[in-house]
Amino acid sequence: MQAGIAGVPNAGKTTLFNALTGAHARCNAYRFTTVDPNIGIAHIQDERLFKVAEVEHAEKVVPATIKFVDVAGLIEGASKGEGLGNQFLSAIRGVDVIVHTLRGFYLETEGEPVPIRDAQTVIIEFILSDLEIIERRLEKVKKRVRAGDKDEIQELNALEEAKAWLESFKPLYLLEESEYQLKKIFFNDLITAKPALFVLNVEDPASEKSKELFFEVENLAREHHAAALLSAAKTEMELKEIEDETERKELAESFGISEFTVKAVAREAYRLSGLISFFTTESKECRAWELKKGATAVDAAARVHTDMAKGFIKAEVVFWEDLVNAGSRVVAREQGKVLIEGREYIVNDGDVITFKFTS
Numbered sequence: 001m002q003a004g005i006a007g008v009p010n011a012g013k014t015t016l017f018n019a020l021t022g023a024h025a026r027c028n029a030y031r032f033t034t035v036d037p038n039i040g041i042a043h044i045q046d047e048r049l050f051k052v053a054e055v056e057h058a059e060k061v062v063p064a065t066i067k068f069v070d071v072a073g074l075i076e077g078a079s080k081g082e083g084l085g086n087q088f089l090s091a092i093r094g095v096d097v098i099v100h101t102l103r104g105f106y107l108e109t110e111g112e113p114v115p116i117r118d119a120q121t122v123i124i125e126f127i128l129s130d131l132e133i134i135e136r137r138l139e140k141v142k143k144r145v146r147a148g149d150k151d152e153i154q155e156l157n158a159l160e161e162a163k164a165w166l167e168s169f170k171p172l173y174l175l176e177e178s179e180y181q182l183k184k185i186f187f188n189d190l191i192t193a194k195p196a197l198f199v200l201n202v203e204d205p206a207s208e209k210s211k212e213l214f215f216e217v218e219n220l221a222r223e224h225h226a227a228a229l230l231s232a233a234k235t236e237m238e239l240k241e242i243e244d245e246t247e248r249k250e251l252a253e254s255f256g257i258s259e260f261t262v263k264a265v266a267r268e269a270y271r272l273s274g275l276i277s278f279f280t281t282e283s284k285e286c287r288a289w290e291l292k293k294g295a296t297a298v299d300a301a302a303r304v305h306t307d308m309a310k311g312f313i314k315a316e317v318v319f320w321e322d323l324v325n326a327g328s329r330v331v332a333r334e335q336g337k338v339l340i341e342g343r344e345y346i347v348n349d350g351d352v353i354t355f356k357f358t359s
Ligand SMILES: Nc1nc2c(ncn2[C@@H]2O[C@H](COP(=O)(O)OP(=O)(O)OP(=O)(O)O)[C@@H](O)[C@H]2O)c(=O)[nH]1
Pocket: 007, 008, 009, 010, 011, 012, 013, 014, 015, 016, 026, 027, 028, 029, 030, 031, 032, 033, 034, 035, 071, 072, 073, 105, 106, 107, 201, 202, 203, 232, 233, 234, 235
C-alpha cells in the first residue's frame, strides 16, 4: 500500500508525514519547506496479527506496511507554473490513495484555517494536472486511430469522456463504477482517479473550533466519496519520540487522541481501496498480507510466493478470532474451526491461511 500526502503549503503535510512514519523531515512555518519528496514507511499495527502471533508462538511478527510520499505544497495556478509548479506530482502518481492534508490550526504566516478553500484549490490543481496527462495521451491515441489502429478507438472514447468530465471540474473518482471499470485500465497514474482521504490537522481535536471545521470536512468528504479524519499531527509527531508504548498511549489520551492517525489512515485506505488482510505463519514468522476484496485462495497464495500459487493443492483456513479464542491451533482443529478450502475459496478479512503446495 502506498499513499501520497498532498495539500497547500504549510498545511502540515510533513508534520503529518513525520507523525505517520516516525521520520524527522524538516517542517517550518515558511511555504515550500519541502521541495524534494520525503519517503517513509509505517508498519500497520494490526492487533489481530499480534494476537494470532501469540497463539502460534511466532518468534517474529511482520506487519503489512504503508509507504508514504510527502510532496511539496500546491498553490492556485500550479498547473501554470506558480509556486513549485505541478511536475512534482509525478512522485505520487503511482500511489494507491491520496491523503489530502488540510490545515485546521492557526499559523501566524497563514492566518486562520480555511480547510475547505484549501481543499478546493488542491482538487482543482489535481484536475488540471490530470487533464494535461489525458490531453497528451489523447494526441498520441488520435494519431494511431488516424493511422487505422481500430483497437485504440475504445481508449480514444474513454479519454474523450474523461477529458469532458475533468473539464467540468469533477474528479475522476466520481465517475460511475461501470465507466470507471472501463477506464481504470489506463487510469493508474491519474491522481483524481485514486480514492482520497481528507485529514484535518488540528492543534486540539477536542476544541469547539476543531469540531466545527471537521464537520465541514466531513461534508466535503461525503461529496467526494472520501474519508475524513481528524488528526493532532504535531502532537503525534512529538509523541513518536516516546519509546514506552504504555506511556505514549496514556499521554496521547490526555491530549484527546483516542487513536493514532496512522491506524485510522491504514483502516480507511484499505477500505477505500477495497483491500483486506490475511495472515500466515511460516517458520515461526507471523505475517500480514494485503489482498483485494473478493480474491481467492490461489490469489492469496500468489501474494506469498508464485510457487505456492503454481503448485497449489489446498488451503487450511481458520478465522483469526476462532484461533485466538481456541488458544491453539490444535484446539481450533478439535473444535472444527480449521477448514480445508480449494483454489476458488473467497478469502475473508482476518483469515489465517496455511497453504499446501507441491514444489
Ligand atoms: N499549532 C500547530 N502547528 C502545526 C501543526 N501541524 C503543523 N504545524 C506547523 O505548521 C508549520 C508547517 O508545517 P509543515 O509540516 O512544514 O507543513 P507542510 O505542509 O509540509 O509545508 P510545505 O512543505 O512548506 O508545503 C510548521 O511550523 C509546523 O510546526 C499543528 O497541529 N498545530
